[in-house]
Amino acid sequence: MEYVSPEGLRLDGRRPMEMRQIRAELGAIAKADGSALFEMGNTKVTAAVYGPREVENKSQQLNDRALVRCEYGMANFSTGDRMRKPKGDRRSTEISLVIRQTLEACIMTHLMPRSQIDVFVQVLQADGGTRSACINAATLALADAGIPMRDLATSCSAGYLNSTPLLDLNYVEDSAGGPDVTVGILSKMDKVTLLQMDGKLPMETFETVMQLAVDGCKAIAKYIREVLQENTKQLEYRRGL
Amino acid sequence: MRDMRELQVSLSQTQKVRLQTAIEQLEKLTSRVSSSANASVTVADTIPVNHEEGVLKGHGTSEVDGDIVATLCGVVERVNKLVYVRTLRARYKPETGDIIVGRVIEVAPKRWRLEINFSQDAVLMLSSMNLHDGIQRRRTATDELNMRSIFEENDVICAEVRGFQHDGTLHLQARSQKYGKLERGQLLSVSSYLVKRRKQHFHHLQDYGIDLILGCNGFVWVGEHVEVRDDMITDDQENKPELQQTSKPNIKSLSLEEQEQTYTPPETRQNICRIANAIRVLTSLGITLTVDVIIATVEMSKALYFDVHEMVGAEFYVQVAEKEVERRSSSIKKK
Numbered sequence: 206m207e208y209v210s211p212e213g214l215r216l217d218g219r220r221p222m223e224m225r226q227i228r229a230e231l232g233a234i235a236k237a238d239g240s241a242l243f244e245m246g247n248t249k250v251t252a253a254v255y256g257p258r259e260v261e262n263k264s265q266q267l268n269d270r271a272l273v274r275c276e277y278g279m280a281n282f283s284t285g286d287r288m289r290k291p292k293g294d295r296r297s298t299e300i301s302l303v304i305r306q307t308l309e310a311c312i313m314t315h316l317m318p319r320s321q322i323d324v325f326v327q328v329l330q331a332d333g334g335t336r337s338a339c340i341n342a343a344t345l346a347l348a349d350a351g352i353p354m355r356d357l358a359t360s361c362s363a364g365y366l367n368s369t370p371l372l373d374l375n376y377v378e379d380s381a382g383g384p385d386v387t388v389g390i391l392s393k394m395d396k397v398t399l400l401q402m403d404g405k406l407p408m409e410t411f412e413t414v415m416q417l418a419v420d421g422c423k424a425i426a427k428y429i430r431e432v433l434q435e436n437t438k439q440l441e442y443r444r445g446l
Numbered sequence: 447m448r449d450m451r452e453l454q455v456s457l458s459q460t461q462k463v464r465l466q467t468a469i470e471q472l473e474k475l476t477s478r479v480s481s482s483a484n485a486s487v488t489v490a491d492t493i494p495v496n497h498e499e500g501v502l503k504g505h506g507t508s509e510v511d512g513d514i515v516a517t518l519c520g521v522v523e524r525v526n527k528l529v530y531v532r533t534l535r536a537r538y539k540p541e542t543g544d545i546i547v548g549r550v551i552e553v554a555p556k557r558w559r560l561e562i563n564f565s566q567d568a569v570l571m572l573s574s575m576n577l578h579d580g581i582q583r584r585r586t587a588t589d590e591l592n593m594r595s596i597f598e599e600n601d602v603i604c605a606e607v608r609g610f611q612h613d614g615t616l617h618l619q620a621r622s623q624k625y626g627k628l629e630r631g632q633l634l635s636v637s638s639y640l641v642k643r644r645k646q647h648f649h650h651l652q653d654y655g656i657d658l659i660l661g662c663n664g665f666v667w668v669g670e671h672v673e674v675r676d677d678m679i680t681d682d683q684e685n686k687p688e689l690q691q692t693s694k695p696n697i698k699s700l701s702l703e704e705q706e707q708t709y710t711p712p713e714t715r716q717n718i719c720r721i722a723n724a725i726r727v728l729t730s731l732g733i734t735l736t737v738d739v740i741i742a743t744v745e746m747s748k749a750l751y752f753d754v755h756e757m758v759g760a761e762f763y764v765q766v767a768e769k770e771v772e773r774r775s776s777s778i779k780k781k
């Protein structure tokens with residue numbers, strides 16, 4: 206199948222190096238300490254952060270740092286065909302783990318000993334790149350909850366189809382079976398916290414594809430910073446003197 | 447936008463425009479008086495310190511390659527050489543002497559555990575609170591067994607932060623008659639940055655017969671006014687033994703007389719709801735809670751004949767925002 210037309214356009218009309226439209230909103234869930242809604246094109250996820258709060262299970266309590274827990278879930282209606290089991294399957298467990306590890310790398314857990322932070326991410330609409338969208342949403346929610354972090358962790362995916370590197374794959378491109386790379390970085394510190402690849406790529410192409418994904422992450426980080434800055438300003442203005 | 451974080455109001459087109467202009471005016475007014483909002487930072491922003499020597503890094507900052515970097519979203523504050531980031535939306539950070547409102551979640555040996563919107567549960571020791579009889583003495587095993595007669599699970603109580611213990615747990619104390627169980631009222635939980643530390647956190651609103659407690663941890667209590675009982679009166683103590691004997695068996699089944707005592711008249715109930723709704727509207731607009739603002743909002747709702755339930759509607763929401771603009775601009779003029 207042709208994923209990039211001779212004119213250099215992808216199936217949804219984007220250029221190979223073009224990202225889908227992103228949109229973020231803070232405070233989507235009232236009861237949570239921090240929450241966010243993040244959209245990448247048609248992919249839509251919400252994240253809710255609770256904590257730092259008292260550890261539920263005392264045997265898991267850590268005396269030198271906070272316990273970070275993460276739960277990833279896909280809504281039954283998020284995909285075209287209805288899922289049979291919404292939770293507890295291997296895919297969600299793996300993604301929960303991936304998100305948790307990425308977030309743990311940026312949260313300053315040693316500042317909140319003997320407490321726990323719960324992150325719940327829920328996919329409302331899936332159109333490829335859900336794990337990237339989830340990481341971005343979770344970062345926003347953590348920042349909204351006022352949890353100290355080293356840097357903002359952002360994530361983006363890139364693939365290689367029809368011998369062209371493509372940024373931010375959608376569902377059709379994702380299910381084409383080509384190699385795809387999901388990268389998570391700490392943008393200011395220039396550190397990679399997540400790198401996953403399905404399929405194989407020669408060394409040289411891998412580097413270009415990864416560089417493309419990193420650039421995508423940076424663009425997302427720039428947008429997230431703007432959203433957070435605007436939100437902080439709003440809160441401060443409204444609070445008064 | 448997070449305008450409707452707690453309140454779900456649907457605004458009409460004109461109301462939206464009015465709210466928008468009100469908020470823009472608030473922005474202008476605030477930025478004119480203080481540059482604090484311009485000093486806002488997000489995570490991983492570098493805080494400029496002009497290469498000063500011996501800058502002290504406070505909360506919400508860390509050092510990366512010689513630069514001071516924010517680890518939180520908030521506003522940069524400078525006190526002499528100290529640089530720190532003041533967060534807005536975050537959990538409560540206790541300081542010794544804070545007055546807080548909390549909810550009992552567990553009765554443990556010699557202590558109660560309280561949820562106070564902190565990263566851990568707070569501990570109120572039996573020994574760090576005054577007994578009902580007002581006598582200072584060692585707490586006996588009998589006292590320990592009677593702990594549930596003082597506070598039970600899910601009771602809302604008011605106390606003071608005593609400080610952190612060596613093991614990092616937070617201890618509270620309630621060594622005065624003004625602290626203790628709160629009954630006949632509503633507990634509201636708001637973001638803790640909206641309650642500022644002040645001299646007075648207990649307020650008796652005489653016009654309404656209401657007690658208002660603005661807990662530093664963002665828990666706000668609105669309840670019927672209770673006179674502080676003076677248990678030190680001597681004849682009261684003489685009566686105590688027999689009183690205890692009679693009242694103990696029917697703690698659960700209240701006698702008619704006691705029901706009379708716990709009855710709250712409908713007007714007071716309405717006042718409680720009115721004040722609580724005023725606080726709800728103010729917090730969802732993100733305005734700092736002070737008694738003056740709360741009372742002004744309540745007065746406004748009465749003057750404009752808003753019913754209690756209409757206070758959480760769209761029209762009142764917009765009017766409160768407009769009123770706030772008015773209030774702030776007049777307070778600036780006075781200066």
